[in-house]
Amino acid sequence: xxxxxxxxxxxxxxxxxxxxxxxxxxxxxxxxxxxxxxxxxxxxxxxxxxxxxxxxxxxxxxxxxxxxxxxxxxxxxxxxxxxxxxxxxxxxxxxxxxxxxxxxxxxxxxxxxxxxxxxxxxxxxxxxxxxxxxxxxxxxxxxxxxxxxxxxxxxxxxxxxxxxxxxxxxxxxxxxxxxxxxxxxxxxxx
Amino acid sequence: xxxxxxxxxxxxxxxxxxxxxxxxxxxxxxxxxxxxxxxxxxxxxxxxxxxxxxxxxxxxxxxxxxxxxxxxxxxxxxxxxxxxxxxxxxxxxxxxxxxxxxxxxxxxxxxxxxxxxxxxxxxxxx
Numbered sequence: 001x002x003x004x005x006x007x008x009x010x011x012x013x014x015x016x017x018x019x020x021x022x023x024x025x026x027x028x029x030x031x032x033x034x035x036x037x038x039x040x041x042x043x044x045x046x047x048x049x050x051x052x053x054x055x056x057x058x059x060x061x062x063x064x065x066x067x068x069x070x071x072x073x074x075x076x077x078x079x080x081x082x083x084x085x086x087x088x089x090x091x092x093x094x095x096x097x098x099x100x101x102x103x104x105x106x107x108x109x110x111x112x113x114x115x116x117x118x119x120x121x122x123x124x125x126x127x128x129x130x131x132x133x134x135x136x137x138x139x140x141x142x143x144x145x146x147x148x149x150x151x152x153x154x155x156x157x158x159x160x161x162x163x164x165x166x167x168x169x170x171x172x173x174x175x176x177x178x179x180x181x182x183x184x185x186x187x188x189x190x
Numbered sequence: 191x192x193x194x195x196x197x198x199x200x201x202x203x204x205x206x207x208x209x210x211x212x213x214x215x216x217x218x219x220x221x222x223x224x225x226x227x228x229x230x231x232x233x234x235x236x237x238x239x240x241x242x243x244x245x246x247x248x249x250x251x252x253x254x255x256x257x258x259x260x261x262x263x264x265x266x267x268x269x270x271x272x273x274x275x276x277x278x279x280x281x282x283x284x285x286x287x288x289x290x291x292x293x294x295x296x297x298x299x300x301x302x303x304x305x306x307x308x309x310x311x312x313x314x315x316x
Contacts, residue, residue, distance in 0.1 A: 019242060033219050059233045062233065146216055180211065
């Protein structure tokens with residue numbers, strides 16, 4: 001089994017392409033949890049849907065492995081979140097096209113109530129506020145402030161200018177602040 | 191009239207609110223379920239099997255290309271095709287057309303007939 005300390009994600013992906021089955025297990029352990037977390041936020045808290053998105057994104061990563069450019073600028077983790085983000089937006093658009101009422105009046109902006117009981121108040125509040133943002137704003141804010149990407153990285157992945165990315169993030173943050181300010185007392189206690 | 195709560199807060203307060211929730215979210219990465227891991231790894235194995243099949247197919251193709259090159263490749267094939275067509279043409283051509291050739295060596299197409307065995311009798315017996 002390849003030593004996880006020694007091999008980068010790029011190296012593991014290349015090993016996978018050459019037939020190393022253990023590389024797939026290591027990459028899954030490294031990349032899938034964050035992808036599920038990201039997709040769950042993008043999909044307004046729907047973890048089951050987020051798992052499906054993660055499975056699909058990982059499948060695309062496996063298929064892309066032989067063509068992977070280890071010297072390129074993209075890392076498997078960022079590549080995966082880019083694909084997952086696009087898959088999430090596609091699903092959200094399809095869901096809206098099928099059920100316009102669900103968009104007009106989202107009954108529960110942070111579904112998965114049982115799971116949320118275990119989550120902290122802050123996360124519940126954040127997810128509820130994120131759910132009210134437009135898809136692209138939510139994607140930009142999550143990538144910037146939760147995944148820790150730079151603005152140019154976000155711009156590249158979302159195929160927009162850096163200025164447009166900054167604008168999306170700025171508007172998203174203002175909307176989040178506005179949603180969270182009324183709950184600042186309980187949030188600051190956490 | 192109640193004031194907008196946003197107006198009551200300074201930039202630092204706003205940053206504190208968001209900073210706290212973002213920090214909590216950054217740490218909120220749970221391990222994936224065993225079921226999801228199994229599904230992902232099953233697909234990975236299927237994709238890898240496809241790669242192995244492609245490698246085998248590519249290996250056979252490369253070996254065939256090597257044999258083809260060792261045999262002379264397209265120039266030899268073109269020469270062989272030309273010779274085949276020429277031979278077929280000569281075979282189809284009427285014997286009188288060849289008389290000019292045979293006469294040069296003192297033969298005629300008719301005189302050749304008697305010099306070669308005739309299998310007609312053999313087929314008749316069967």
